[in-house]
Amino acid sequence: MTAPRRRADAAENRERIIEAARAVVAGADEVRLNEIAKRAGVGQGTLYRHFPTREHLLAEVYRQDVDELVTAAPKLLAEHDPLTALTRWLARVADYAQVKRGVLAAVEAGVRRDLSAHSQGPIGDALATLLDAGKADGTVRQDVDARDVILLLGYLTRLEDGEWDGRARHLLTVILEGVRSRG
Incomplete structure (x- = not known):
């Protein structure tokens, strides 16, 4: 896999994480990072690479x-x-x-x-x-x-x-x- 494709994948993952977080925040009583990762279709490691803390993501x-x-x-x-x-x-x-x-x-x-x-x-x-x-x-x-x-x-x-x-x-x-x- 080439470097530009990895960067595109990373950007897509980041956007999916943000969209999933937006949906969880708007509709849930509690914001759980594992729920956000699951909705975004990424692993916890990917989520934490982009957003080291819940506060960074929110x-x-x-x-x-x-x-x-x-x-x-x-x-x-x-x-x-x-x-x-x-x-x-x-x-x-x-x-x-x-x-x-x-x-x-x-x-x-x-x-x-x-x-x-x-x-x-x-x-x-x-x-x-x-x-x-x-x-x-x-x-x-x-x-x-x-x-x-x-x-x-x-x-x-x-x-x-x-x-x-x-x-x-x-x-x-x-x-x-x-x-x-x-x-």
């Missing part, structure tokens, strides 16, 4: 989700009107928030602070981009800013696991209706 899941959320904003604006882009972005926020809850519950306080610090600025900037586009075309209220919406989104973390499916997207709809311009 931090990467979190960072990737933040990055995907941030890069989605301009892409959505390029494809949709501002209010539709904001609506679709908020739908992604629900998925992100569910994973975020699981990650933050599974890591230690120091890691939790570092991860939160990593996400606040970029997500706020992405949200501001969407809100500003909506303000420019008159579909978003002029008196709403990214901090307002982020504070409201914070309430997603207070949902109990059993009410997530029934309430998370409903709350996002309430937020969206609150930022919509009535004029």
Whole structure:
């Protein structure tokens, strides 16, 4: 086997591990590395070569989700009107928030602070981009800013696991209706 093929295999394994971890975090009460390795179709040694600790793996899941959320904003604006882009972005926020809850519950306080610090600025900037586009075309209220919406989104973390499916997207709809311009 040549070196480039091994690197491609390693990259594929890494991505499968991250996707499996995301699924476990979003749907399980406890994050077990052996379950993640099994779902990813890799051995424990492969998992630990990529992520020496559970915190390393969960931090990467979190960072990737933040990055995907941030890069989605301009892409959505390029494809949709501002209010539709904001609506679709908020739908992604629900998925992100569910994973975020699981990650933050599974890591230690120091890691939790570092991860939160990593996400606040970029997500706020992405949200501001969407809100500003909506303000420019008159579909978003002029008196709403990214901090307002982020504070409201914070309430997603207070949902109990059993009410997530029934309430998370409903709350996002309430937020969206609150930022919509009535004029």
